[in-house]
Amino acid sequence: MSADLVLVVDDDPSTRKVARANLSLEGFEVLTAGSAAEALQRLGDSDPLALVTDLKMPDRDGIALMDEVHALRPSLPVVLVTGHATVETAVAAMKRGAIHYLTKPVRYEELALVLRHAVTGERSRRELTRLRGELEREAGFDELVGTSPEMRDVLALVEQVAGADATVLLRGETGTGKELLARALHRRSPRRERPFVAVNCSAVPAGLVESELFGHEKGAFTGAVARRVGRFEQADGSTLFLDEIGELDPAVQAKLLRVLQEREFTRVGGTAALQVDVRIVAATHQPLEARVREGLFREDLYYRLNVIPIRLPALRERPGDVPLLMEHFLGEFARRYGRVVGPPPPEVLAAAREHLWPGNVRELRNLCERAAVLGWPAVAPLLTGDARAPASLAAFADLDAPLLEARAALVERFEREYLVRLLTQHRGKVGEVARAAGIAERNLYEKMKALGLNREDYR
Numbered sequence: 079m080s081a082d083l084v085l086v087v088d089d090d091p092s093t094r095k096v097a098r099a100n101l102s103l104e105g106f107e108v109l110t111a112g113s114a115a116e117a118l119q120r121l122g123d124s125d126p127l128a129l130v131t132d133l134k135m136p137d138r139d140g141i142a143l144m145d146e147v148h149a150l151r152p153s154l155p156v157v158l159v160t161g162h163a164t165v166e167t168a169v170a171a172m173k174r175g176a177i178h179y180l181t182k183p184v185r186y187e188e189l190a191l192v193l194r195h196a197v198t199g200e201r202s203r204r205e206l207t208r209l210r211g212e213l214e215r216e217a218g219f220d221e222l223v224g225t226s227p228e229m230r231d232v233l234a235l236v237e238q239v240a241g242a243d244a245t246v247l248l249r250g251e252t253g254t255g256k257e258l259l260a261r262a263l264h265r266r267s268p269r270r271e272r273p274f275v276a277v278n279c280s281a282v283p284a285g286l287v288e289s290e291l292f293g294h295e296k297g298a299f300t301g302a303v304a305r306r307v308g309r310f311e312q313a314d315g316s317t318l319f320l321d322e323i324g325e326l327d328p329a330v331q332a333k334l335l336r337v338l339q340e341r342e343f344t345r346v347g348g349t350a351a352l353q354v355d356v357r358i359v360a361a362t363h364q365p366l367e368a369r370v371r372e373g374l375f376r377e378d379l380y381y382r383l384n385v386i387p388i389r390l391p392a393l394r395e396r397p398g399d400v401p402l403l404m405e406h407f408l409g410e411f412a413r414r415y416g417r418v419v420g421p422p423p424p425e426v427l428a429a430a431r432e433h434l435w436p437g438n439v440r441e442l443r444n445l446c447e448r449a450a451v452l453g454w455p456a457v458a459p460l461l462t463g464d465a466r467a468p469a470s471l472a473a474f475a476d477l478d479a480p481l482l483e484a485r486a487a488l489v490e491r492f493e494r495e496y497l498v499r500l501l502t503q504h505r506g507k508v509g510e511v512a513r514a515a516g517i518a519e520r521n522l523y524e525k526m527k528a529l530g531l532n533r534e535d536y537r
């Protein structure tokens with residue numbers, strides 16, 4: 079096992095030096111940061127098992143830093159160090175989640191003892207999380223859930239195309255399950271024994287995307303201190319998921335196109351042509367056609383990627399899936415937190431079916447997690463109020479379609495939401511719904527049929 083990495087934050091360089099020397103003697107690997115900002119940066123590129131921070135720093139106090147750290151790594155043990163301890167700050171620190179509080183001058187044997195204990199705990203928590211992840215995968219918690227006609231179509235398509243090597247382009251708003259679907263494709267493919275590799279093209283800084291994807295040779299650019307294997311090589315024999323493909327830098331688009339055509343590429347700064355056998359699944363929440371028209375996305379690449387398009391419907395288009403998804407997520411969190419929250423009360427369920435879910439399934443999942451922890455009364459208000467008001471109608475229209483088509487789609491969506499709300503309120507009683515909507519029952523039946531709405535679903 080490698081030495082336990084700890085991060086020490088203090089604005090005073092000599093304190094950092096002393097801490098490093100002492101804790102290294104105690105067998106820790108020590109990383110230091112001179113400010114809260116630097117500490118957060120360190121957390122972005124390394125993975126310490128504990129953090130020691132000075133309470134007073136110019137850019138932020140230690141408690142504020144601890145809060146931010148815990149937002150990123152909720153379980154990371156934090157030890158606070160202060161020049162002048164007061165009972166109030168000590169109590170405040172412990173209340174906010176510090177595991178220990180020390181006054182200067184620090185006795186390093188004591189700190190080491192505290193850290194050893196903390197690090198062991200953190201290691202077992204991580205192991206537990208990993209095992210839990212495996213269990214959840216086995217229990218099917220990473221399968222796509224949904225029985226609405228829209229999702230059934232998607233799932234049928236998944237079964238149909240998973241075994242092939244053809245490139246898949248996933249479309250759909252944020253949180254609709256594009257990554258989950260990409261993983262499902264991989265798991266059902268002959269490539270499943272090899273690890274699934276995912277890259278979020280918008281998360282990697284523009285200058286680094288090429289090396290991220292294709293790797294680089296030592297010395298290819300300043301900072302390239304060693305050869306690096308890119309994602310394409312990692313994904314050899316497997317599936318490569320390219321998320322947010324619409325954001326890809328134009329220069330890299332050209333290189334990607336070549337790889338797709340020739341199955342061959344070179345590392346940045348290299349000359350050897352490397353061959354890979356990679357199945358590409360790309361995803362975007364943007365209308366790529368518009369990016370093509372604006373000259374931001376290569377048309378030839380678009381056609382290369384768009385071999386098998388799969389569109390994931392927004393959650394508001396399939397409110398019938400909401401109860402099932404809730405059950406699914408509540409089960410997941412009941413296992414995770416070891417406590418069971420009851421099913422959603424009817425008014426919550428009704429509000430959930432009507433909610434527009436701008437964050438889609440991710441938003442629903444977060445809501446269920448909050449419910450599992452805080453109970454339903456705490457989350458019910460989230461489903462009413464502002465979140466339901468769209469900023470602009472155009473946000474829900476397909477602005478790339480011809481006007482009549484776009485308008486028809488918007489009207490259809492509106493009618494569906496309108497009727498779903500009434501059907502829910504009146505528990506599927508068509509007579510009552512027709513009266514509330516002010517239309518004839520026969521017309522309502524026809525409309526429901528056209529929209530694929532079934533009164534049985536609302537009883």
Ligand SMILES: Nc1ncnc2c1ncn2[C@@H]1O[C@H](COP(=O)(O)OP(=O)(O)OP(=O)(O)O)[C@@H](O)[C@H]1O
Pocket residue numbers: 220221222223224250251252253254255256257258259321363403406439440443
């Ligand atoms: N049909 C589904 N059944 C179960 N869980 C789902 C489903 N769809 C999405 N989820 C869950 O919702 C969350 C968001 O899904 P995912 O990350 O796949 O969305 P995405 O479309 O890739 O989002 P983004 O565009 O923001 O990257 C994940 O936790 C995922 O497991």
